[in-house]
Amino acid sequence: MKSLWNSAEAAKFSGPLGPRVYTSRLLGRDKSLVLHGGGNTSVKLSEKNLFGERGEVLYVKGSGWDLETIEAAGFSPVKLDYVRRLASLRALSDPRMVNELASHTLQAGAPAPSVETLLHAILPYKYADHTHADAVLSISNAPDGARRMRDIYGDRVVVIPYVMAGFDLAAYCAREFPRRRKKNTVGMVLLSHGIFSFAASARESYELMIELVSMAERYLKSKKAWTIGLPPAAQRGFEREEVARLRHDASKAAGFPLLCRSHPTPRFLGFARHPAVARLSQSGPATPDHVIWTKPLPMLGRDVEAFSSSYRKYFGRNSKKTREPKTMLDPAPRMALDRDLGLAAFGLTARETGIVADIYDHTIDVILRAEALGGWTALDERHTFDIEYWDLEQAKLKKTDKPPAFTGEVVVVTGAASGIGKACAESFLKRGAAVVGLDRNPAIEDLWQRPDFLGLVCDLTKEKEIAAVVDRAVKQFGGVDMLVLNAGIFPASQSVQDIGSDMWRKAMTVNVEANLLVMQACHGLLKLAPRGGRIVVIGSKNVPAPGPGAAAYSASKAAMNQLARVTALEWGKNGIRINTIHPNAVYDTALWTDALLASRAKAYKLSVEAYKKNNLLKTEVTSRDVAELAAEMCGPLFAKTTAAQVPVDGGNERVV
Ligand SMILES: [Zn+2]
Numbered sequence: 033m034k035s036l037w038n039s040a041e042a043a044k045f046s047g048p049l050g051p052r053v054y055t056s057r058l059l060g061r062d063k064s065l066v067l068h069g070g071g072n073t074s075v076k077l078s079e080k081n082l083f084g085e086r087g088e089v090l091y092v093k094g095s096g097w098d099l100e101t102i103e104a105a106g107f108s109p110v111k112l113d114y115v116r117r118l119a120s121l122r123a124l125s126d127p128r129m130v131n132e133l134a135s136h137t138l139q140a141g142a143p144a145p146s147v148e149t150l151l152h153a154i155l156p157y158k159y160a161d162h163t164h165a166d167a168v169l170s171i172s173n174a175p176d177g178a179r180r181m182r183d184i185y186g187d188r189v190v191v192i193p194y195v196m197a198g199f200d201l202a203a204y205c206a207r208e209f210p211r212r213r214k215k216n217t218v219g220m221v222l223l224s225h226g227i228f229s230f231a232a233s234a235r236e237s238y239e240l241m242i243e244l245v246s247m248a249e250r251y252l253k254s255k256k257a258w259t260i261g262l263p264p265a266a267q268r269g270f271e272r273e274e275v276a277r278l279r280h281d282a283s284k285a286a287g288f289p290l291l292c293r294s295h296p297t298p299r300f301l302g303f304a305r306h307p308a309v310a311r312l313s314q315s316g317p318a319t320p321d322h323v324i325w326t327k328p329l330p331m332l333g334r335d336v337e338a339f340s341s342s343y344r345k346y347f348g349r350n351s352k353k354t355r356e357p358k359t360m361l362d363p364a365p366r367m368a369l370d371r372d373l374g375l376a377a378f379g380l381t382a383r384e385t386g387i388v389a390d391i392y393d394h395t396i397d398v399i400l401r402a403e404a405l406g407g408w409t410a411l412d413e414r415h416t417f418d419i420e421y422w423d424l425e426q427a428k429l430k431k432t433d434k435p436p437a438f439t440g441e442v443v444v445v446t447g448a449a450s451g452i453g454k455a456c457a458e459s460f461l462k463r464g465a466a467v468v469g470l471d472r473n474p475a476i477e478d479l480w481q482r483p484d485f486l487g488l489v490c491d492l493t494k495e496k497e498i499a500a501v502v503d504r505a506v507k508q509f510g511g512v513d514m515l516v517l518n519a520g521i522f523p524a525s526q527s528v529q530d531i532g533s534d535m536w537r538k539a540m541t542v543n544v545e546a547n548l549l550v551m552q553a554c555h556g557l558l559k560l561a562p563r564g565g566r567i568v569v570i571g572s573k574n575v576p577a578p579g580p581g582a583a584a585y586s587a588s589k590a591a592m593n594q595l596a597r598v599t600a601l602e603w604g605k606n607g608i609r610i611n612t613i614h615p616n617a618v619y620d621t622a623l624w625t626d627a628l629l630a631s632r633a634k635a636y637k638l639s640v641e642a643y644k645k646n647n648l649l650k651t652e653v654t655s656r657d658v659a660e661l662a663a664e665m666c667g668p669l670f671a672k673t674t675a676a677q678v679p680v681d682g683g684n685e686r687v688v
Contacts, residue, residue, distance in 0.1 A: 060100025094143025150202030262302030292510030300374030316410025436464030447519030451621035573616030648683025
């Protein structure tokens with residue numbers, strides 16, 4: 033591990049917190065040090081209050097901030113002398129500690145100080161850096177972990193046995209650290225948890241962290257426990273309905289829809305097929321911290337019922353021994369190790385499934401290296417339970433704010449690169465869905481850089497391309513719950529006697545057959561949607577009220593309308609509902625240039641403004657209006673409705 037310190041880069045971080053922000057980010061850049069909100073850093077500064085009185089202020093990472101992207105505002109200033117005294121109390125509950133921290137924060141609106149604040153407060157150094165380094169965890173979870181740490185570091189670090197983070201750990205360290213520290217002490221190892229480094233300057237503290245972790249890495253290398261190969265594992269063909277079934281079962285166990293991301297990579301497949309996977313994976317997490325995301329153990333294989341029943345037993349066993357009554361979390365797995373899927377990660381959001389996979393990716397290293405040192409042993413389940421059911425975590429369950437309506441669900445939107453399709457993608461993202469946007473236009477791939485959006489190029493008239501993108505969607509999110517059939521073409525105006533067979537066929541292929549192919553590819557997935565499958569067809573006013581010169585378009589849209597009605601008849605038994613929206617005169621799409629609008633308005637002897645509102649309600653219909661209705665049609669409001677056709681046209685005389 034190398035120091036990433038760069039003086040030119042460091043100089044850009046000014047102000048009293050500048051160096052603290054910079055080296056915190058450097059730690060955050062290395063995933064083998066900290067993962068997703070893990071780790072924390074602090075600095076102690078002497079500051080004057082409004083009366084000119086000097087006092088020491090501890091700036092410590094606030095919760096909700098990631099080291100990699102932290103800013104000065106991500107550090108909470110707390111009154112150091114008071115907070116330090118707290119660690120000398122005989123006992124203090126963690127909720128009470130959180131209250132004391134919040135009420136001794138010196139800036140309104142600052143984030144909640146880390147639950148490890150007291151630990152930073154008791155260390156008599158200006159800068160303190162704390163990570164959950166993989167290499168340290170491997171050694172710590174091998175036989176004789178404490179002795180090995182002493183062999184590696186001598187007096188340079190104080191080794192602390194495992195104590196749960198929060199008040200108990202801080203109080204323990206407040207007693208033990210001053211007693212055990214030596215002149216050359218520059219760090220502290222917390223067994224099965226992580227490591228601290230500290231110094232008078234940000235750079236020194238950071239570089240000590242790199243040095244201490246490098247020593248652990250060198251130790252592993254010297255014991256031939258650094259690079260551990262996994263048996264080669266060939267990837268089997270991807271069966272999307274198997275994955276959707278697994279996600280369906282996990283969602284059922286959870287009581288709400290979960291996303292599922294599969295990773296059939298050589299590494300995860302190799303670990304899932306490791307001869308000792310049952311022992312290695314079922315002993316516990318690399319550090320109890322991870323359970324908040326991953327639950328204590330991965331599921332082996334796909335038997336969700338067996339996993340849930342064993343989770344209930346784990347809760348029953350451990351909740352009996354707690355002081356406070358505990359509320360059981362859902363018993364669904366958050367990860368599965370499977371011989372064919374590799375790792376399947378479950379979560380409410382795409383961000384969560386990403387975190388779970390990252391954590392397990394690092395856990396595999398920690399496990400295999402500890403195993404090479406003589407045997408991987410995780411902390412016993414009691415410690416894991418204490419973190420998973422920590423009062424502070426349980427308090428979060430009481431928060432009443434509901435997650436967005438489509439949390440944990442997946443929608444596929446066709447023609448999503450622009451216009452109504454793009455607006456639909458936005459409406460579903462806003463409601464918490466993971467969105468797969470399909471389009472012929474390559475711009476779809478970069479439409480948004482966010483974990484809950486997957487943009488894929490696809491020619492929807494080609495069955496093979498559809499199969500490939502649906503597979504990708506299922507690999508990424510675990511299934512398809514909703515389908516918005518929006519892609520379509522509007523051929524140039526032609527009278528019936530002039531229509532070429534090419535144009536006619538093209539309209540039928542894109543506006544009807546492509547939708548049939550997409551629905552067919554998704555049928556098995558929609559059947560397995562935890563809340564039932566939903567399809568929304570973006571139809572047209574031309575279905576009830578065709579226009580002269582638009583025979584191919586009107587006929588194709590009418591054929592699609594009939595296909596939707598038959599689909600409602602046939603797929604109702606599968607719990608799939610299909611409804612149609614008939615928009616009219618949506619002018620904020622790429623189809624309508626200013627020049628075209630002006631010429632159409634002129635033809636009707638209207639101003640552009642009046643032309644846009646040429647309907648019964650004298651209102652303009654936008655892509656967003658159509659998209660919002662499409663999203664609502666997939667929600668609970670329309671839960672009992674199928675085969676409906678709803679106009680969104682401001683009112684049209686010919687339709688009424
Ligand atoms: Zn920690």
